[in-house]
Amino acid sequence: HSGFVAIVGRPNVGKSTFLNRVVGQKVAIMSNKAQTTRNKIQGIYTTEHSQIVFIDTPGIHKPQNKLDEFMMNSATSALNEVDAVLFMVSAKDRMGAGDTFIIDQLKKVKQPVYLIVNKIDTVHPNDLAPFVEQYQAELDFAQVFPISALQGNNVDELLATLNQNL
Numbered sequence: 001h002s003g004f005v006a007i008v009g010r011p012n013v014g015k016s017t018f019l020n021r022v023v024g025q026k027v028a029i030m031s032n033k034a035q036t037t038r039n040k041i042q043g044i045y046t047t048e049h050s051q052i053v054f055i056d057t058p059g060i061h062k063p064q065n066k067l068d069e070f071m072m073n074s075a076t077s078a079l080n081e082v083d084a085v086l087f088m089v090s091a092k093d094r095m096g097a098g099d100t101f102i103i104d105q106l107k108k109v110k111q112p113v114y115l116i117v118n119k120i121d122t123v124h125p126n127d128l129a130p131f132v133e134q135y136q137a138e139l140d141f142a143q144v145f146p147i148s149a150l151q152g153n154n155v156d157e158l159l160a161t162l163n164q165n166l
């Protein structure tokens with residue numbers, strides 16, 4: 001099992017924290033494939049039987065100008081070149097314009113999109129279901145994973161599921 005997985009989400013939801021936790025090797029190649037010019041390869045998660053290449057797509061955000069718009073369009077089409085997309089949100093924060101903007105981009109994506117609800121260490125368990133339902137009302141997710149990238153809760157389960165499905 002191996003494949004490319006993109007991580008999208010508004011700033012500060014915990015994308016880098018998650019990647020730092022799961023990724024063993026950082027990738028230094030910057031130019032030999034079209035893939036690397038449009039996406040930033042963040043690192044590779046490797047086990048005995050599998051390899052997942054994680055890609056950060058920083059261009060997915062509300063465009064502020066023409067250059068942003070150009071970057072955005074290429075970042076969005078890049079999402080169709082990966083095998084799965086992780087949409088990370090923060091349970092600590094309310095759903096905002098930054099989230100709904102990304103959701104609108106994800107509606108065009110044909111690959112499975114997983115909802116990763118990060119920072120569950122900061123909320124009461126009872127508050128989780130209504131939080132998740134807000135997002136599920138906007139998009140049909142392949143699966144939902146509540147995690148804490150900081151403390152590691154449910155991260156192994158997420159990786160195991162990705163492995164199985166790639």
Ligand code: GDP
Nearest residue numbers: 011012013014015016017118119122148149150
């Ligand atoms: P990014 O902008 O999406 O890459 O977010 P970062 O990984 O830089 O994280 C932004 C902030 O959220 C940092 O201060 C992290 O320590 C914090 N953070 C990330 N994951 C968690 C988590 O699971 N729980 C808590 N409480 N804080 C987190």
Ligand code: MG
Nearest residue numbers: 012015016017
């Ligand atoms: Mg980051």
